[in-house]
Amino acid sequence: MKTAVVLGTGLIGTSVALALSRHGVLVLLEDRDPDAARTAASLGAGTVLVPEGLEQPVDLAILAVPPAHVARTLRDAQARNLARAYTDVCSVKGSPAAEAASLGLDTTGYIGGHPLAGREKSGPLAARADLFEGRPWVLTPDQGTRRDVLNRALELVSLCGAVPVVMDPVEHDHAVALISHAPHLVSALMAARLEHASEEAARIAGQGVRDVTRIAAGDPALWREILTANAGAVADVLEDYAGDLAAVIGSLRSLAKEPNSPAGEAAAEELVARLRRGNAGQARIPGKHGAPRAAYAAVPVVIGDAPGELARLFAAVGAIRVNIEDLAIEHSPGQNVGLVTLYVDPDAAPGLAAQLVERGWTVQN
Numbered sequence: 001m002k003t004a005v006v007l008g009t010g011l012i013g014t015s016v017a018l019a020l021s022r023h024g025v026l027v028l029l030e031d032r033d034p035d036a037a038r039t040a041a042s043l044g045a046g047t048v049l050v051p052e053g054l055e056q057p058v059d060l061a062i063l064a065v066p067p068a069h070v071a072r073t074l075r076d077a078q079a080r081n082l083a084r085a086y087t088d089v090c091s092v093k094g095s096p097a098a099e100a101a102s103l104g105l106d107t108t109g110y111i112g113g114h115p116l117a118g119r120e121k122s123g124p125l126a127a128r129a130d131l132f133e134g135r136p137w138v139l140t141p142d143q144g145t146r147r148d149v150l151n152r153a154l155e156l157v158s159l160c161g162a163v164p165v166v167m168d169p170v171e172h173d174h175a176v177a178l179i180s181h182a183p184h185l186v187s188a189l190m191a192a193r194l195e196h197a198s199e200e201a202a203r204i205a206g207q208g209v210r211d212v213t214r215i216a217a218g219d220p221a222l223w224r225e226i227l228t229a230n231a232g233a234v235a236d237v238l239e240d241y242a243g244d245l246a247a248v249i250g251s252l253r254s255l256a257k258e259p260n261s262p263a264g265e266a267a268a269e270e271l272v273a274r275l276r277r278g279n280a281g282q283a284r285i286p287g288k289h290g291a292p293r294a295a296y297a298a299v300p301v302v303i304g305d306a307p308g309e310l311a312r313l314f315a316a317v318g319a320i321r322v323n324i325e326d327l328a329i330e331h332s333p334g335q336n337v338g339l340v341t342l343y344v345d346p347d348a349a350p351g352l353a354a355q356l357v358e359r360g361w362t363v364q365n
């Protein structure tokens, strides 16, 4: 790919443009908000497209606009003969394709796309060239999609460092309802419980509540569009969730009323069964770069809140010659220690823990 146009230079469009520019692709930028395109250009994402600026169609146009704008942006771009192939990055795939068909557009030159990577921030200033590195990128070709269009989209995915996954649009929308859209709402509803929390409660917030609510910081205007475009599938997931929630509340009420009775015991068992199903579901989430989650052993190490502590720990693990496969850091402001959980080969874990203790580190059991 030598040339591309990015239409919509927000978080995702600018991230794509940065990745392509770094690979030497000449990228032209356009946004209905001229400031967004200028900002993206100033970040090194490409050059602002001027109306008379295109002598011939570019190799690929990437539509990175909100869901309800995809089909109309495709119509306008095709009318301007902007590109030889078109794709989008929208979080839903069924409705833009249906709208494109109903507008009578040339859908042979268009392939739906969706990078499964994002941030809870919007706009070009939140963009990152490496946002898609190792992440799945769904493509939804249909029987009419031209082979050169599919290949161009595959090249885009590869230049962004992502992993292509081919899916049917309807199957995609059900999948993202489960793994992205319903979780977003659950996160938002949980975070909303904190709106009127006392100062004291907010101050002691730890890593768990941060993990559960991180995506609740997303842009409500964009999420309104995503949820509108996938409302039925998201409602299906949340209906099942509501059933579980009602059962859990029932168990907790029994426990609160008579914890030491047979009924309380049954309620506790019921809760544990649901927590175990949570363990099982969580274990289905693939590890880094989409690889199957390996059974790593966790070695939790307490570190002091001082500059260079993390580097000192890594150097110690390196000297013990153990590879860190994954890492989690728990740190709550106001506390003078943090907990670093090192995930390592299970065979190496006991030796690593013992040697770290020998070197003066505190390893939790």
Ligand SMILES: NC(=O)C1=CN([C@@H]2O[C@H](COP(=O)(O)OP(=O)(O)OC[C@H]3O[C@@H](n4cnc5c(N)ncnc54)[C@H](O)[C@@H]3O)[C@@H](O)[C@H]2O)C=CC1
Pocket (backbone or CB within 6 Å): 007, 008, 009, 010, 011, 012, 013, 030, 031, 032, 033, 036, 064, 065, 066, 067, 069, 073, 089, 090, 091, 092, 114, 115, 116, 117, 118, 119, 120, 121, 122, 123, 124, 222, 226
């Ligand atoms: N935010 C996220 O984490 C992810 C978003 N997506 C999808 O990427 C697309 C863009 O989302 P973000 O970059 O997050 O939003 P954003 O709000 O950061 O950027 C959207 C940009 O599109 C521009 N725009 C809106 N309508 C336009 C039109 N008709 N013509 C030209 N420009 C127009 C806006 O001015 C804005 O600069 C959406 O379809 C979203 O579903 C996909 C993966 C992750």
Ligand SMILES: O=C(O)C(=O)Cc1ccc(O)cc1
Pocket (backbone or CB within 6 Å): 090, 091, 115, 116, 117, 118, 119, 120, 180, 215
């Ligand atoms: O922030 C995160 O972890 C996300 O998962 C963001 C995200 C939002 C919307 C998408 O269509 C894809 C990814």
